[in-house]
Amino acid sequence: xxxxxxxxxxxxxxxxxxxxxxxxxxxxxxxxxxxxxxxxxxxxxxxxxxxxxxxxxxxxxxxxxxxxxxxxxxxxxxxxxxxxxxxxxxxxxxxxxxxxxxxxxxxxxxxxxxxxxxxxxxxxxxxxxxxxxxxxxxxxxxxxxxxxxxxxxxxxxxxxxxxxxxxxxxxxxxxxxxxxxxxxxxxxxxxxxxxxxxxxxxxxxxxxxxxxxxxxxxxxxxxxxxxxxxxxxxxxxxxxxxxx
Amino acid sequence: xxxxxxxxxxxxxxxxxxxxxxxxxxxxxxxxxxxxxxxxxxxxxxxxxxxxxxxxxxxxxxxxxxxxxxxxxxxxxxxxxxxxxxxxxxxxxxxxxxxxxxxxxxxxxxxxxxxxxxxxxxxxxxxxxxxxxxxxxxxxxxxxxxxxxxxxxxxxxxxxxxxxxxxxxxxxxxxxxxxxxxxxxxxxxxxxxxxxxxxxxxxxxxxxxxxxx
Numbered sequence: 001x002x003x004x005x006x007x008x009x010x011x012x013x014x015x016x017x018x019x020x021x022x023x024x025x026x027x028x029x030x031x032x033x034x035x036x037x038x039x040x041x042x043x044x045x046x047x048x049x050x051x052x053x054x055x056x057x058x059x060x061x062x063x064x065x066x067x068x069x070x071x072x073x074x075x076x077x078x079x080x081x082x083x084x085x086x087x088x089x090x091x092x093x094x095x096x097x098x099x100x101x102x103x104x105x106x107x108x109x110x111x112x113x114x115x116x117x118x119x120x121x122x123x124x125x126x127x128x129x130x131x132x133x134x135x136x137x138x139x140x141x142x143x144x145x146x147x148x149x150x151x152x153x154x155x156x157x158x159x160x161x162x163x164x165x166x167x168x169x170x171x172x173x174x175x176x177x178x179x180x181x182x183x184x185x186x187x188x189x190x191x192x193x194x195x196x197x198x199x200x201x202x203x204x205x206x207x208x209x210x211x212x213x214x215x216x217x218x219x220x221x222x223x224x225x226x227x228x229x230x231x232x233x234x235x236x237x238x239x240x241x242x243x244x
Numbered sequence: 245x246x247x248x249x250x251x252x253x254x255x256x257x258x259x260x261x262x263x264x265x266x267x268x269x270x271x272x273x274x275x276x277x278x279x280x281x282x283x284x285x286x287x288x289x290x291x292x293x294x295x296x297x298x299x300x301x302x303x304x305x306x307x308x309x310x311x312x313x314x315x316x317x318x319x320x321x322x323x324x325x326x327x328x329x330x331x332x333x334x335x336x337x338x339x340x341x342x343x344x345x346x347x348x349x350x351x352x353x354x355x356x357x358x359x360x361x362x363x364x365x366x367x368x369x370x371x372x373x374x375x376x377x378x379x380x381x382x383x384x385x386x387x388x389x390x391x392x393x394x395x396x397x398x399x400x401x402x403x404x405x406x407x408x409x410x411x412x413x414x415x416x417x418x419x420x421x422x423x424x425x426x427x428x429x430x431x432x433x434x435x436x437x438x439x440x441x442x443x444x445x446x447x448x449x450x451x452x453x454x455x456x457x
């Protein structure tokens with residue numbers, strides 16, 4: 001009981017500021033308990049010593065140094081600003097790139113999900129029957145080059161970026177399209193076994209060089225052939241079986 | 245926020261005119277004025293708290309030059325955050341909180357660097373009580389002033405050995421004479437915790453200062 005009382009009294013004395021008066025119960029206890037009295041004397045002495053440490057003064061040039069520090073911080077503010085702006089621009093550029101990527105992926109997925117649209121397009125790369133004349137396209141210029149079994153309209157319509165190449169040099173191979181072949185009136189494409197030579201160029205390539213002393217050299221590069229590709233009727237397993 | 249470009253623009257007046265800033269002007273009002281660009285108001289705040297903050301940080305870190313540097317950093321932070329200051333607490337609580345955080349951060353940095361003072365004490369690794377490296381000199385001194393100085397140095401050293409969680413509340417209470425309520429707000433803890441820590445800190449000090457008591 002007395003121990004508990006000592007603890008309470010010591011706590012009370014500890015929490016008081018120096019010079020504050022304590023309760024009557026504490027006074028009574030201190031008059032009876034020598035241990036608590038000793039504790040209180042030591043505690044008061046200690047607190048006086050600690051309190052005597054007092055306040056340390058700041059140096060005389062404290063304000064001057066602080067002004068310099070603030071001014072330095074203020075002058076460095078634009079640098080921080082530009083750093084933030086730079087990082088913001090980088091973030092914006094990254095966001096644009098990501099956005100473009102998302103749009104491209106979404107468009108690609110939309111095309112893949114809707115094959116009906118593809119099938120409706122009447123184009124396509126299937127060979128024309130031998131006895132049929134290729135469709136005449138009024139705006140097409142007559143060309144010396146023969147584009148084997150491929151309607152130029154198809155190429156122009158679905159491969160606009162390759163049009164210039166077709167004009168420049170003769171094409172002897174088919175540009176394979178991802179679009180499905182159309183079937184007209186339930187007829188399958190004619191039995192074809194047309195071979196398409198795959199050449200890089202139909203003409204040889206000749207270069208004449210002269211070294212200035214009358215010596216001339218002619219370098220001729222022959223037509224390069226990569227073999228041929230044959231299309232057979234049964235190979236078109238993805239062709240639809242009826243009119244859509 | 246106002247942009248300061250030169251030192252002169254800050255315009256710290258060495259002696260503020262009393263008709264501009266009365267003694268009764270509150271810290272809050274001075275900070276409001278600082279926010280609106282009144283550099284004299286900030287100068288007044290600095291003059292009010294520079295010694296207190298420097299002293300407090302010095303008691304915490306036991307390094308005068310470092311304390312001055314951290315005190316300046318405290319004012320720089322107050323100045324830069326003037327726009328965001330809210331009157332939730334007293335300004336003194338606010339600035340002491342900044343100072344405490346800086347001082348504790350510095351103490352932790354030192355601990356990481358493992359700078360051990362030769363005049364300090366070994367910190368126990370097993371979580372037990374700190375052991376004294378240099379036991380107090382028990383020889384009687386001949387002069388009262390010297391005794392007093394030696395006692396103050398001893399207590400300063402002893403405070404420096406206290407764990408930071410005991411050190412800050414003890415200094416705020418017994419050196420600066422702040423209330424438990426304010427200390428609790430500064431340290432962002434409960435009043436009960438503050439009382440308990442102060443009591444434990446005094447217990448540690450009493451053991452270390454036994455020869456002087």
